[in-house]
Amino acid sequence: MHRALPLALLVAAASAHAAAPAPARKPSLEQALAELKVPPPWLDAVPLAVAPSTPWNKAWDRIEVLLMTADPADRRKAVKLAYVYQTDGRAREGYPAAVYFLAGETAWALVEHRKLADKNAVAWMRLASCYLHFGEHGQALAALDEALKHLPDPPWRPFQEAQVFEARGDVLAGQGDRAGARAAYQRAARLYEAIPPKPPLQLPASRAAARVASKADMLDRDALKSARLREGTFAATVFGYSDNIRATVTVRDGRIADVKLDHREKADLGARTILPERIVREQRADVDAITGATVTSQAIMSAVFQALKQAAGL
Numbered sequence: 449m450h451r452a453l454p455l456a457l458l459v460a461a462a463s464a465h466a467a468a469p470a471p472a473r474k475p476s477l478e479q480a481l482a483e484l485k486v487p488p489p490w491l492d493a494v495p496l497a498v499a500p501s502t503p504w505n506k507a508w509d510r511i512e513v514l515l516m517t518a519d520p521a522d523r524r525k526a527v528k529l530a531y532v533y534q535t536d537g538r539a540r541e542g543y544p545a546a547v548y549f550l551a552g553e554t555a556w557a558l559v560e561h562r563k564l565a566d567k568n569a570v571a572w573m574r575l576a577s578c579y580l581h582f583g584e585h586g587q588a589l590a591a592l593d594e595a596l597k598h599l600p601d602p603p604w605r606p607f608q609e610a611q612v613f614e615a616r617g618d619v620l621a622g623q624g625d626r627a628g629a630r631a632a633y634q635r636a637a638r639l640y641e642a643i644p645p646k647p648p649l650q651l652p653a654s655r656a657a658a659r660v661a662s663k664a665d666m667l668d669r670d671a672l673k674s675a676r677l678r679e680g681t682f683a684a685t686v687f688g689y690s691d692n693i694r695a696t697v698t699v700r701d702g703r704i705a706d707v708k709l710d711h712r713e714k715a716d717l718g719a720r721t722i723l724p725e726r727i728v729r730e731q732r733a734d735v736d737a738i739t740g741a742t743v744t745s746q747a748i749m750s751a752v753f754q755a756l757k758q759a760a761g762l
Contacts, residue, residue: 476583477583515551558579610639634664666749669733709748
């Protein structure tokens, strides 16, 4: 795979919407597909971010940069590039579909992933994440079953197998099956922890194991509903996409009054601003994740949850 984004970001997107149920405002899959227009009406007005003669590998470098910003206009530029190179046959198979997903064009991404003739485990996980976005839990689980049939050769096989079970835990958590989610997370954790401690998998496996532990811990978030939050400021630190994320939560009158974050995440996509606002507005740690910054989003929510547990004396 080309560079780091497909592995670290595109695969991580498979567990994108894990901890929070799909909000009611989202359209159904049927509605989203009925309303889908390819290309979208806004595409013509988006400038091409590279010269038309630029080879695909250089265009992909530019797409990576555009996807890592917090600017929605940049994500549209990434979509424009992916679509242009896809339609003229110069894009690497499967990459445009991943770009559409990361840019928030989930219905379009789902359609493109369905079209792929030879989907590997990563593609099946992305498809599962698309289904989960629309609350299609059964189809998401079926896609993850297929992912297990298309795992790569070692050394990446155990790592991606663990990712599939982590994603399964995400789907079951979204479905409300906490016992099933916990079992899936436990299996993922065992697989991550069994990976030999040597490059290239040592660091991503240890980080993934910590991430799964945080997800499993958040399955007990209902304990906060009946807990009385103490006045004060509470802080917790969780590892995110590329660095530690420290969340400082202020509680006043038994409510979340403020959330401040200290981190240097690269694939942020606005999560550091958007998620604290959502958490304060909704008065809970498990809010909707930011598509494309899902690992960062999960880490922010986990850090806030740990801080709130301190406030509750749990």
